[in-house]
Amino acid sequence: MKLEKKIKVAxxxxxxxxxxxxxxxxxxxxxxxxxxxxKIYRMIAYxxxxxxxxxxxxxxxxxxxxxxxxDLQAKKLLSxxxxxxxxxxxxxxxxxxLVHSFQIKKAYHPPKKYNGxxxxxxxITYKIIPDADFKFFITANTKVRxxxxxxxxxxxxxxxxxxxxxxxxxxxxxxxxxxxxxxxxRTKDSILINTTNFSKRACFLKIKNIMYRxxxx
Ligand code: C5P
Numbered sequence: 001m002k003l004e005k006k007i008k009v010a011x012x013x014x015x016x017x018x019x020x021x022x023x024x025x026x027x028x029x030x031x032x033x034x035x036x037x038x039k040i041y042r043m044i045a046y047x048x049x050x051x052x053x054x055x056x057x058x059x060x061x062x063x064x065x066x067x068x069x070x071d072l073q074a075k076k077l078l079s080x081x082x083x084x085x086x087x088x089x090x091x092x093x094x095x096x097x098l099v100h101s102f103q104i105k106k107a108y109h110p111p112k113k114y115n116g117x118x119x120x121x122x123x124i125t126y127k128i129i130p131d132a133d134f135k136f137f138i139t140a141n142t143k144v145r146x147x148x149x150x151x152x153x154x155x156x157x158x159x160x161x162x163x164x165x166x167x168x169x170x171x172x173x174x175x176x177x178x179x180x181x182x183x184x185x186r187t188k189d190s191i192l193i194n195t196t197n198f199s200k201r202a203c204f205l206k207i208k209n210i211m212y213r214x215x216x217x
Contacts, residue, residue, distance in 0.1 A: 003030065003215065007116035008107055010124040010132035014184060015083065015172045016145040016152075018195040018203065019138040023120040025204045030118075030211070033110030037121035037128070038086065039072035040064075040099050045085035046077055057094055064098050080153060080160060080168050087175040090122075096182060103128045123182035125190050134211055137186035138203075140196040145169055 009026060013019035020036055027034035047063070048055045076082070089095055103119060107129050110117040119128060125135040140148075146166040153160050176184040186192065191210060195203050 003115040006110075006114075007032070007133040007215075008129050008131070009116070009118040009134045009136070009211075010107075010129040010190075011118070011120035011136045011138060012122055012125045012184060012186070012190065013120065013138040014145065014176065015169055016149040017138050017140045018148070018200065019120045019136075021200055022136075022138060022193070022195075022203055022207055023118050025200070026207060026211070027118045029204075029208060031113075031115045032118040033106065033114040033116070035069070035103065035106050035117065035119045036072065037099070037103055037119055037124065039077055040067070040102065041086040041090045041095075042077040042082050043067075043072060043074075044095060044099070045082050045089050048089055049081065049085055057098070060095060061098050064102050067102060075156065078152075078156060079158060080149075080165065084168055084172065087172045091175070091179045091181060093181050100128065122176055122184040125187045126185070127182055134214070135187060135190040136193055136207065137190040138193045138195060139186075140194060142166070142169060142173070144196050 007030070009023075009032060011019050011023050020038075023034055023036070026032065044060055044063070047060070103121075103124075107117045107119050116133075121128070125132065125137070143166065146162065146169045149169060150160070150162045150165040153165065193203060193207060198206075
């Protein structure tokens with residue numbers, strides 16, 4: 001599909017609300033460059049856990065400079081432990097600054113073959129792409145999110161109980177909503193998509209139709 005102008009889509013959401021799934025579907029459908037910004041914080045968290053001696057701003061700056069999008073697809077970044085550490089290191093102002101410039105570059109200058117960009121995270125709608133053509137806040141109730149994450153982790157053969165996943169989702173929500181720098185919030189101009197009682201396809205159709213209507217207007 002060819003669009004008349006390049007577009008930018010910004011999505012914010014709490015953990016495991018289905019934002020990544022929707023962002024991928026939208027990106028594929030509208031041929032947008034997709035960036036899962038949580039994976040960048042997860043990659044930095046992974047370094048903090050596994051190479052604590054190397055963890056400093058200069059090293060992370062170097063990593064960000066040479067970052068290849070493919071590195072973000074590594075399965076090792078999906079664990080609960082890495083997710084929890086990501087919500088801790090992402091409170092660091094200096095780390096966020098290093099990550100932000102990479103995200104802004106990708107959002108405003110995606111590779112030419114794409115019709116634009118689609119980023120999901122916690123501060124995309126108001127910090128990274130405040131002038132996005134489309135803004136969505138995707139959410140779902142806490143237990144449903146924990147159940148989805150639990151099934152995802154089980155699928156990866158991780159040994160974890162539902163209660164532990166629920167606890168860590170609650171902890172991450174607390175960290176992400178309440179931190180001083182770039183907290184998770186729904187901006188006034190973001191469209192709310194609650195995925196609790198809807199299938200992936202039903203949510204996608206809803207988002208696609210919203211976008212279509214505006215693009216055709
Ligand atoms: O999206 P995901 O669950 O992979 O993100 C991991 C953590 O990274 C989040 O809990 C959040 O603390 C942090 N994050 C952030 N800003 C973003 C994306 C993720 O602070 N834009």
